[in-house]
Amino acid sequence: MAESLLKVSGVSKHFGGFTALSGVSLDITPGERFGLIGPNGSGKTTLINCISGLLRNDAGSIRFQGEDISALPAYQRTRKGIARSFQVPRPFHTMSVLENLLVPSAYVVHMTDAEGEAQAMEILGGMGLAGKARLHANQLSQVELRKLELARAMAAKPKLLISDEAMAGLSGSEVDEVLAILFKLNQSGITIIMIEHIMQAVMRFSQRVVCLDAGRIICEGTPASIVKNPDVQKAYLGA
Amino acid sequence: MKFWLTALAIVLAAAGVSVSGVNEYFFFAAFVVLTYVVLATAWNILGGYAGYVNFGTSAFFGLGAYTAVVLFKWLGAPLAVQIAAGAAMGGLLGFGVGMLTLRLRGIFFAIATVAVIFIMETLMINWRYVGGATGLQLLRPEAMAPFGSYTRMLFLVMTLMAVAAVALARYVQTSWIGRGLRAIRDSEEAAEASGVPTLRLKLVACVISGALMGAAGAPMPMYLSFIEPASTFSLNYAIGALAAPMIGGTTHWLGPLIGALLLVSLQQIVTVTISNEINVLVVGVLLVAFVVLAPEGILGFFKRWLRASSR
Amino acid sequence: MAFSFDLLTEAVLFGVLLGCFYAAVSIGLSVSFGLLDVPNVAHPAIMVLGSYCTYVVASYGLDPILAGVVLMPVFFVLGILVYRFYYESFEKRGSEAGVRGLAFFFGIAFIVEVGLSLVFGVDQRTVQAGYIGSSLALGEYRIPYRMLVAFGVALVLTFALTLYLSRTFTGRAIKAVAQDESALRLMGVNPVRIKQWAFGIATGASALAGAMLIIIGPVEPAVDRLYIGRTFSVVVLAGLGSMTGTLAAGLILGVSESIVLMFFGASWAPAVAFGLLLVVLGIRPQGLFGR
Numbered sequence: 001m002a003e004s005l006l007k008v009s010g011v012s013k014h015f016g017g018f019t020a021l022s023g024v025s026l027d028i029t030p031g032e033r034f035g036l037i038g039p040n041g042s043g044k045t046t047l048i049n050c051i052s053g054l055l056r057n058d059a060g061s062i063r064f065q066g067e068d069i070s071a072l073p074a075y076q077r078t079r080k081g082i083a084r085s086f087q088v089p090r091p092f093h094t095m096s097v098l099e100n101l102l103v104p105s106a107y108v109v110h111m112t113d114a115e116g117e118a119q120a121m122e123i124l125g126g127m128g129l130a131g132k133a134r135l136h137a138n139q140l141s142q143v144e145l146r147k148l149e150l151a152r153a154m155a156a157k158p159k160l161l162i163s164d165e166a167m168a169g170l171s172g173s174e175v176d177e178v179l180a181i182l183f184k185l186n187q188s189g190i191t192i193i194m195i196e197h198i199m200q201a202v203m204r205f206s207q208r209v210v211c212l213d214a215g216r217i218i219c220e221g222t223p224a225s226i227v228k229n230p231d232v233q234k235a236y237l238g239a
Numbered sequence: 240m241k242f243w244l245t246a247l248a249i250v251l252a253a254a255g256v257s258v259s260g261v262n263e264y265f266f267f268a269a270f271v272v273l274t275y276v277v278l279a280t281a282w283n284i285l286g287g288y289a290g291y292v293n294f295g296t297s298a299f300f301g302l303g304a305y306t307a308v309v310l311f312k313w314l315g316a317p318l319a320v321q322i323a324a325g326a327a328m329g330g331l332l333g334f335g336v337g338m339l340t341l342r343l344r345g346i347f348f349a350i351a352t353v354a355v356i357f358i359m360e361t362l363m364i365n366w367r368y369v370g371g372a373t374g375l376q377l378l379r380p381e382a383m384a385p386f387g388s389y390t391r392m393l394f395l396v397m398t399l400m401a402v403a404a405v406a407l408a409r410y411v412q413t414s415w416i417g418r419g420l421r422a423i424r425d426s427e428e429a430a431e432a433s434g435v436p437t438l439r440l441k442l443v444a445c446v447i448s449g450a451l452m453g454a455a456g457a458p459m460p461m462y463l464s465f466i467e468p469a470s471t472f473s474l475n476y477a478i479g480a481l482a483a484p485m486i487g488g489t490t491h492w493l494g495p496l497i498g499a500l501l502l503v504s505l506q507q508i509v510t511v512t513i514s515n516e517i518n519v520l521v522v523g524v525l526l527v528a529f530v531v532l533a534p535e536g537i538l539g540f541f542k543r544w545l546r547a548s549s550r
Numbered sequence: 551m552a553f554s555f556d557l558l559t560e561a562v563l564f565g566v567l568l569g570c571f572y573a574a575v576s577i578g579l580s581v582s583f584g585l586l587d588v589p590n591v592a593h594p595a596i597m598v599l600g601s602y603c604t605y606v607v608a609s610y611g612l613d614p615i616l617a618g619v620v621l622m623p624v625f626f627v628l629g630i631l632v633y634r635f636y637y638e639s640f641e642k643r644g645s646e647a648g649v650r651g652l653a654f655f656f657g658i659a660f661i662v663e664v665g666l667s668l669v670f671g672v673d674q675r676t677v678q679a680g681y682i683g684s685s686l687a688l689g690e691y692r693i694p695y696r697m698l699v700a701f702g703v704a705l706v707l708t709f710a711l712t713l714y715l716s717r718t719f720t721g722r723a724i725k726a727v728a729q730d731e732s733a734l735r736l737m738g739v740n741p742v743r744i745k746q747w748a749f750g751i752a753t754g755a756s757a758l759a760g761a762m763l764i765i766i767g768p769v770e771p772a773v774d775r776l777y778i779g780r781t782f783s784v785v786v787l788a789g790l791g792s793m794t795g796t797l798a799a800g801l802i803l804g805v806s807e808s809i810v811l812m813f814f815g816a817s818w819a820p821a822v823a824f825g826l827l828l829v830v831l832g833i834r835p836q837g838l839f840g841r
Contacts (some may be wrong), residue, residue, distance in 0.1 A: 013269075052432060053431075054428055054431065054432070073431070073436070073438070074431040074432055075431050075432075075434050075435055075436045075437065076436075078431075078432060078433065078434040079434050083432070084432055086428070086429060086432075090426040090428060091425075091426070091429070092421065092422050092425040092426060092429065093426075094421060094424075094425055094490070095421065095422075095425065099418070102418065103418060103419070103422045103430065103433045103434075103435065104433040104434050106418065106419075107415075107419060107433060107434035107435050108433065108434035123437050152429075152433060153432075154436055156433060169493050172471075179332040215413075221324075256693065286649070290649050292649050292652050293651060294591075294656060339828065339831065340831060340832075342835075343831060343835055345588040345589075345649065346583070346591075346652055347650065347786070347831055349589075349591070349652055349656075349837065350591070350782045350786075351776070351825075351827065351828060351831055353778055353779065353827050354779055354783075354824035354827045354829070357775075357776075357779055357820060357821060357824045358821050358824050358825060358828070361818060361820060361821035362821075364817050365817050365818065370743075372817065391727045465638075468625065474660075474775065478656065478657075478660055481653060481656065481825055482657075485650075508718065516667065516668050517663065517668070518581075519660075520661065520664045520665065520668065521659035521665050522660070523657050523660035523664060524661060526653060526656070526657035526658075526660070527654060527657035527658060527661065529648045530653050530654045530657065531639045534650055
């Protein structure tokens with residue numbers, strides 16, 4: 001049994017009287033391609049926020065590479081190797097695409113600007129964004145913004161990348177583009193958790209899938225078994 | 240290199256003017272202008288670079304002034320010590336206010352800073368050692384040669400402070416701190432997720448900003464030979480320190496400098512030619528006008544030139 | 551001042567009346583900032599503008615409260631215009647505009663205050679009415695009639711607004727727009743219209759609040775600075791968007807201020823609101839009843 005990269009144990013999160021997560025447990029192995037699905041409001045982004053540190057979990061623990069990170073602020077978790085993209089892209093809009101990547105390379109990897117630039121051009125090249133490096137973030141198209149989100153996460157040289165609905169609202173060919181990028185990243189050794197609504201993307205990409213509903217995990221297994229699971233179908237389509 | 244040469248030239252010019260026969264009124268007016276250059280530059284480090292609107296400039300400024308008074312009255316401390324102490328107290332207050340409020344959203348931070356002004360003012364009103372509500376008269380030390388008057392010496396001191404403040408702002412802006420602050424301003428959550436220690440950087444900005452404001456306040460009691468709470472903690476400082484960068488431009492250290500020079504000079508002219516009350520209105524009107532019509536300030540018009548020169 | 555239960559009771563009584571007034575003054579802010587997320591730091595300044603308008607209208611012989619009521623529709627329109635302007639200049643341009651929106655309202659507050667001092671001078675202004683100047687004797691205590699009148703009007707205003715927000719369609723739409731703007735859009739309601747309307751109501755309420763302010767005591771242009779502290783500490787202590795909380799928070803502030811005023815003097819009283827604000831922000835930023 002490979003040692004787990006990320007171990008989420010019994011995590012709960014409440015907002016006032018509302019329970020967003022209840023007793024969620026996950027075990028992610030290094031190099032895995034992991035899919036997280038669930039209807040809107042099921043708590044997927046809350047879970048990601050708890051893992052990445054933007055939110056503090058109320059109960060349970062989160063261990064990364066064996067170390068308990070539940071009390072660490074988000075920026076320290078990024079330095080440990082967890083990177084994430086945002087569902088609604090949040091670029092640094094007064095900076096160029098290139099400068100966007102210089103932030104993590106300086107603050108996470110502690111590179112000089114020259115080193116950071118070289119790395120950034122490489123990452124952008126791999127995503128087909130090299131030509132847009134000097135453009136401002138607010139001059140990019142929607143799919144380019146999604147790629148920028150992923151590129152910026154990559155500039156932090158993560159061991160684990162969490163992609164939060166990177167493909168939402170994209171066209172078929174654009175979905176393929178982003179998917180190809182994620183595959184390539186995984187092949188270079190990065191563990192990836194993908195949150196998606198687009199089923200065919202999740203099926204093609206994931207080795208294992210977990211389904212969340214109303215803050216609880218209702219099903220876990222291979223993509224094929226998840227799709228056939230009646231609980232999953234009920235969660236998405238209603239009783 | 241260009242920057243430091245210009246700075247040196249300015250200091251030398253100021254030194255030359257201060258021992259020349261120029262009209263005494265010039266030094267009175269210039270002192271005020273330079274004070275606002277420091278305040279605006281200080282404000283912009285937190286407000287412009289990081290995007291946290293501080294409306295409590297008067298609290299830090301006033302704290303610096305009263306610190307100077309206490310040291311002067313208690314120990315007869317020289318001006319340099321007064322300024323250093325003002326900076327230290329300003330920095331400390333910045334740290335305290337930051338710890339208390341930086342975790343909150345922008346508007347709460349702004350309102351909390353207003354609260355600090357009133358609390359500081361109330362404390363000073365009730366402290367008899369510094370004169371309470373009626374204030375304190377101060378006897379200035381004799382002006383040292385070669386200065387013809389104490390005010391001339393203060394003018395030179397303030398010039399040095401302004402140069403130092405701008406140099407510091409320039410350093411913050413172009414360093415890795417500046418990039419982190421900009422990331423915070425653009426998207427604090429994405430910055431945190433990109434490894435930026437947001438709270439720590441914001442606190443650094445708060446402390447630097449507060450210290451500069453405290454330093455700017457320290458010479459004021461000597462300038463006036465008098466101190467009292469209402470005018471020392473006047474909201475005019477708060478709004479001037481905020482308006483100048485909004486007018487000049489908030490993304491670059493030149494912005495507050497240009498804004499302060501233009502705004503305060505305009506105010507001085509209006510005070511002398513029209514009336515004292517109207518000059519205060521000028522600030523408000525210009526602030527609203529620029530914020531609505533020219534959000535990038537005067538510098539926005541020269542953006543392309545700037546981007547080329549900051550590479 | 552020596553401590554005595556009589557003095558304490560008088561302070562508390564006065565504080566309750568004062569607190570209710572503070573709640574009514576803050577209700578407008580509770581709507582515009584608590585529900586609509588508009589950083590309206592100019593709210594107290596507009597209220598003081600209302601006081602001065604009341605002063606002008608009352609000088610024609612109209613009772614101040616009536617003057618305030620007459621001014622409400624005028625201020626309602628003013629509020630709509632201000633919101634429209636704010637929306638077009640800032641909210642539409644996205645989150646980058648947050649800082650500028652705040653600076654905008656600070657600028658407006660400053661302009662209003664300075665404008666008032668230019669027109670009316672810095673001296674204090676008061677209004678005259680039958681109920682101003684005499685007190686009600688209640689056993690051992692004397693309660694000024696003007697405080698009772700303000701208290702009554704404040705209660706009516708607070709309850710009227712609370713009822714409006716919970717019983718009418720527009721009122722509930724206002725609460726809804728605070729929670730989920732896109733859902734409201736899907737229901738065919740234009741959120742901008744609703745917010746505009748709400749801001750108008752908040753500003754209209756400020757007119758009446760201003761009338762009460764000048765009834766309670768003399769007014770000068772700079773008094774809005776004190777009220778920035780008072781209204782924001784009430785709104786923050788209440789918890790954003792909570793109407794009942796506003797009443798409770800107002801009472802807490804009113805009583806605290808009154809007690810400090812009685813036992814420590816007028817030079818300490820202004821700091822109470824601001825101190826309370828900082829304490830709440832530091833310990834429990836979501837307030838008593840916050841979302």
